[in-house]
Amino acid sequence: MNYFRQILGFAKPYRGYALLNILSNILYALFGTLAMVSLFPMLNVLFDKTKRLEVKPEWEGFSGLKNYAEDYLNFFVTQKANDGNDDVLIFMVILVVSxxxxxxxxxxxxxxxxxxxxxxxxxxxxxxxxxxIVSLPLSYFSEKRKGDTIARISSDVQEIQHSFLSILELIVREPLMIIFTIIMMFLISAKLTFFVFIFIPISGFLISLIGKSLKRKSDRVQKEQGKFLSIIEETLGGLKVIKGFNAEKIFGNKFRESTTQFFNFSNTLLNRQNLASPTSEFLGITVISILLWYGGQMVLKEKTLDAGLFIVYMGLAYNILTPAKAISKASYSVKKGNAAAERVLEILNTTSPLEDKPNAITKEDFTSNITIDNVFFKYEDELVLKNFSIQVPKGKTVALVGQSGSGKSTIANLVTRFYDVTEGAITIDGIDIRDLSKSSLRSLMGLVTQDSILFNDSVKNNILLGKPKATDVEIIDALKIANAWEFVKDLPNGIDTNIGDSGNKLSGGQKQRLSIARAVLKNPPIMILDEATSALDTESERLVQVALENMMKNRTSIVIAHRLSTIQNADNIIVMQKGEIVEQGTHIELLQKNTVYKKLVEMQSFD
Incomplete structure (x- = not known):
């Protein structure tokens, strides 16, 4: 029920609709009960059982409600008959229909x-x-399947609507229908109603036995759905590799294995759920049958119940079956929805370790330096950075080089606070970045990554991420600085041309130059370039390198480089090995030392 309460918290903005729904349900239950009761006077007229009553009955309080209602109807029918009106039956039919x-x-x-x-x-x-999802740190999703996250925001949320929120319809309507009906049944015959109540708890117990394992079975279905959605997402993302290695059959088998599991789990779940309606109906009819026997005794032998009232009573008893079935079916839905709500709320209730502090500082400018002071960092158990310290003065370019796995890209992730340091501190102008709001920290930075992350939209809208209110002139200026205008102006619709999923209508070099243009338009004081040219051919690299040099003018830059030809003009080059600094200096100084850096340069000169 805790999940249910949390989900209901989202209903607060719509409480006006909830109140109108409750009012409508109250009137529905009232008229639903009266509709059955209104059959009684019509039956009396049909069978000419109406008691002739010439004197209008007097109200004697709620204790005599049943007799007053019956006498008043008899009085009404008598008056119509005395007036020579033969349309009493028509009036009764209109009453029932109304x-x-x-x-x-x-x-x-x-x-x-x-x-x-x-x-x-x-x-x-x-x-x-x-x-x-957007606010959680990257580390949260490193072990998660994307398809599972997609399943939670799509099918699991839909399941909450079908199960939990369907209960809102039943909370008022069905119980009220049952309450109003039972009140009428008591008024007709308290003895018969007490007899019915002996069997209702037994029926409820038998129905509840069916639903106990539904939550566990539903959880298996939803997890398997997340798994095959992940396979679809991976297939679409890696289609080139799958086709290139003739791996269609391998992935096809993985997908079929997952959908077969989904098929088996779904069958088990739905077959168990499908038991709800027939079981409750059969138990209901069983109770009705017992009623027919016991009530028949009261009508035929004991003569303590009028035949017309008994027919109405049976109708009322059957009138309970529909809401009772709906409630029992809803209880199964809650168990099924519980699993979906648990998966959704697992994300919603996750506390991000990178949350802004309550009194987080908003920093709007950069004045002196970035300092990385004695930083240690590990993703899981193994240290990726050890006692790492550098200073990046304003307006200078610092480059990080080293073999793969030396910890270069980790620095970019820590400075932008995608992760927090394990030990030590990173400061901007002497302020620990953990004391800054993430938004203001990242507004000071532009990021160009190795993978050109573009979206299925126009050139213009991709670049506008850097500055949403920029004019077309500013966009074109940014494209020119990034050496991208030369190809963008030749696109079918210029800056309004759609570049396809992940920008796949463009070449690698073109995509990277658009990423640079996006960072240029943002015009931040600090630029972080994470192996921005490593995936490019020589010609594209030359064009991108010119664009990067244009962009880094008068800016503070941290450049993570795989190709050393791109960082020869850096003010300081940091050479890293296994998360530690082994040497640092300018390009010429490091060559003269004739150690690690020179070996890296010589290795690349043979590429």
Whole structure:
């Protein structure tokens, strides 16, 4: 129920619709009960059982409600008959039809109002979940399957709507229908109603036995769905490699294995769930059958119950079956929805270790230096950086070089605070970056990564991420600085041309230059370049290198380089091995030392 309460918290903005739904459901339950009771006077007229009553009955309080209602109807029918009116039956038919009409009108209104609440909660849960996913650190998703996350924000949230939120329709309507019906049943015959109540707990116990394992079975289904969505996501992302290595069969088998598991788990779950309705209906009919026997005794032998009232009583008893079935079915849905809610709330309730401090500082400028002071860092157990210390003065370019795995890219992740240091501190102008708001920290920085991360949108909208309110002139200026305007101006729609999924309509060099243009447009005081040219051919590298040099003018830059030809003009080159600094200096100074850096340069000169 704790999950249910948390999900219901999202319904607060829609409480007006909830109140209108409750009011409509109250009237639905009332007229639904009266619709059945209104059959009694019609049956009396049909069988000419109406008691002739010439004197209008007097109200004697709620204790005599049943007799007063019955006498008043008899008085009404008597008056019509005395007036020579033969349309009493028509009036009774209109009464019955009116009751059923009102019942269904309020049923529609109840569903109409709840629709806004259900879809509103669905929208808000998805929006909150998306915001949470975006706010969580990269480390949270390093072990997660993307497909599983997609399953949680799509099918799991949908399951919450179908299960938990369907309960909102039942909380008022079905219990009230049962309560109003039972009140009428008591008024007709308390003895018969007490007899019915002996069997209701037995039926409820038998129904509850079916639903106990639904949550566990539902959890298996949802996890397997996340698994095959992950396989789809990996297939689409790596289609070139799959085709190149003729690995279609391998991935096809993985996908079929997952969908077969999903098929088996779903069958088990749904077959168990499908037991709910027939079981509750059979138990209900069993109770009705016992009622027929016991009530028949009261009508035929004991003569303590009127035959017309007994028929109405049977109708009322059957009237309980539909809401009882709905409640039992809903209880199974809650168990199924519990698993979905648990998976959704697992993300929503996750506390990010990178949350801003309550009094986080908003920094709007960069004035002196970036200092990385005695930093240690590990992703899991093994240290990636050990006692790492450098200073990057304003306006200078510091380059980090070294073999793969030496910890270069980790520095970029720590300075941008995608991760927090294990020990030590990183400061900007003497302020620990953990004391800054993440938003203000990252607004001081531009990032160009090895993988050109572009989106399925126009050139313009991809670049506008750097400065959402920039003009077309500013965009074109940024493209020129990034050496990208030369190809963008020849695209079919210029800057409004869609570049495809991940920018796949462009070459590697073109994509990288657009990434640089995005960083240029942002115009931050600090630039971080994470192996921005390592994936490019020689010609593309030359064009991108010119673009990078244009961009780094008068800026503070941390350059992580694989190709050493790109950082020869850096003010300070840091050579790293296994997370430690082995030497540092300018390009010429390091060559003169004739140690690690020179060996790296010589190795690359043979490439």
């Amino acid at each position: 009751m059923f009409l009102l019942k269904n009108v309020f049923n529609y209104l109840a569903m109409y109002f709840i629709t806004f609440l259900r879809n509103g909660v669905l929208k808000d849960v998805r929006n909150t979940l998306y915001d949470k």
